[in-house]
Amino acid sequence: MIRSLMGATALLLVLSACGRSDPGLNQTGPQPDIPPIDEGLVPSMKIAQPTGxxxxxxxxxxxxxxxxxxxxLQIPRQMLVLPNGDILVAEGRGGNAPPLRPKDVIAGIIKKQGNTKVESGNRITLLRDADGDGRAEVRSVFIENLDAPYGLAFVQGTLYVANQDALISFPYQDGQTRITAAPTEVTKLPSAINHHWTKSLTASADGQTLYVGIGSNSNVGERGMAVEEERAVVWAIDRTTGARRTVARGIRNPTALAIEPTTAALWAVVNERDEIGPQASPDYLTSVREGAFYGWPYTYWGKVDPRVRPANPELAATAILPDYALGSHVAALGLSFAIDGGFGGAFSQGAFIGEHGSWNRQDLSGYKVTWVPFVNGRPSGQPVDFATGFLTDDGQARGRPVGVTFDAGRRILLVADDLSNTVWRIAPTASSQPSSPAATPTPVAR
Incomplete structure (x- = not known):
């Protein structure tokens, strides 16, 4: 068995070597170039090997x-800044979807090579930097024995945590460094199979509604659509009653949610489908519109996916296009808007996005934090590399960004790096003003 698996892995690596992208295509912005499907015998696969x-x-x-x-840390994912400035970090890994095909087994092996070897924390850690020097002098296990926590939100003295199987809550008192009280279950979340296990979370501007992003149970419905009931959706949950409704459907894997501050509209970053070529299906940033269908699994960016059987042309015809492409397979996992003028200058209005990095293409994409400028609540212009260096010049990975959180109180950006198990703090220097996007260094190898 081991020998045959090793042989299959070697064959896959040889067959996938042709899966390179076309540098002439523009894959960011509201109208990305979408090339024809390049499915091939096996999908192109490559992961950046970890290095320190x-x-x-x-x-x-x-x-x-x-x-x-x-x-x-123990696999830091998403973060939350409490009213007193303390920072909470959700740590862990979830999912239990069994592989369906031999290539699923091989893909799992390849993707695992790019992950940390640290065990899942299944906890929330509190960080306190009272003196503002950028290093946490207080660090404590805030809540433990959780089930792959991911999304976090805080509303009126209550902390909400999106475990992989349920949305739960805890009472919070200002300055607490540990919570030992039992959680209150707000509502269960779909967790059977759990191909995409992360449950993203944010609160509406008025605090009454909690939004939860729930990913699909497959790449493109290969497990059958019966297991996709209330998957690839965004839920709106009444904070006080736990009642929920489905806001949007066909949104394959909404890995992070955030409220745009000038309009109070809900936005998401979404991971699109795999295995149809290195550039056929850009991941995206989009507003989440009430009642909208975003195409999964039947369409992507207005194109029909011929792999999906049975087809559903009537539903496919209702699909809307996302607002803004981020590039194919960048694996966007973090989203945070600049608030109260952000860093000022070129970084005053817009969104920071954590791009975890690709596995389904030969030339690596993502592995950085990008900035998408906004004007009047909408994306405006091309994305800008804000934090790079996660890839070395020879294509090894020092780190992989996940959650990003802008702290308006201290004018800092926090970046969770789940490969090096670090939380990075990015802040303006005392004697300098942020540079324009044109001056932003982008030395990372692509």
């Missing part, structure tokens, strides 16, 4: 500095 940061830190624009606020 050593004495290096992420590369950021002139006028900013980077500090490792905390290291040696």
């Amino acid at each position: 940061w050593g004495d290096q830190v992420p590369t950021v624009p002139a006028g900013f500095t980077v500090t490792a606020m905390a290291t040696d």
Whole structure:
């Protein structure tokens, strides 16, 4: 069995070597170039092999500095800044979907090579940087014995945590460094199979509604549509009653949710489908519109996916296009809007996006934090590399960004790196102003 699996892995690596992208295509913005499907015998697969940061830190624009606020975490994912400035970090790994095909087994092996070997924390850690030097002098296990926590939200003295199987809540008192009270279950979340296990979370501007993003149970419905009931959706949950409704459907894997501050509209970053070529299906940033269908699994960016059987042309015809492409397979997992003027200048209105990095193409994409400028509540212009250096010049991975959180109170950006198990703090230097996007260094190898 081991010998045959090793042989299959070697064959896959040889057959997938042709899956390179066309640098002439523009795959970002509201109208990305979408090439024809290139399915092939096997999907193109490549992961950046992990290496340490050593004495290096992420590369950021002139006028900013980077500090490792905390290291040696246990798979940091999403973060939340409490009213007193304390930072909560959700740590863990979930999912239990069994592979269906031999290539699923091989893909799992390849993807695992790019992950941390640290065990899942299944907890929330509190970080406190009272003196503002960028390093947490207080660190405590805030809540433990959770089930792959991911999304976090705080409303009126209550902390909400999206475990992989349920949305739960805890009462919070200002300054607490540990919660031992039993959780209250707000509502159960779909968790059978759990191909995409992460449950993203944010609260509406008025705090009354909690939004939860729930990913699909497959790539494109290969497990059958029966197991996709209330998957690839965004739920709206009444905070006080737990009653829920489905806001949007066909949104394959909404890995992070956030409220745009000038319009109070809900936005998401979404991971699109795999195995149809290195550039056929860009991941995206989009507003989440009430009642909208975003195409999964039947369509992507207005194109029909011929792999999906049975087809559903009537539903496919109702699909709307996402607002803004981020590039194919960048694996966007983090989203945070600049608030109260952000960093000022070129970084005053817009969204920071954590791009975890590709596996389904030969030339690596993602592995960075990008900035998408906004005007009047809408994306405006091309994305800008904000934090790079997660890839070395020879294509090894020092880190992989997940959650990003803009802290308006301290004018800092927090970045969770689940490969090096670090929370990075990016802040303007005391004597400098943030540079324009044109001056932003982008030395990372692509």
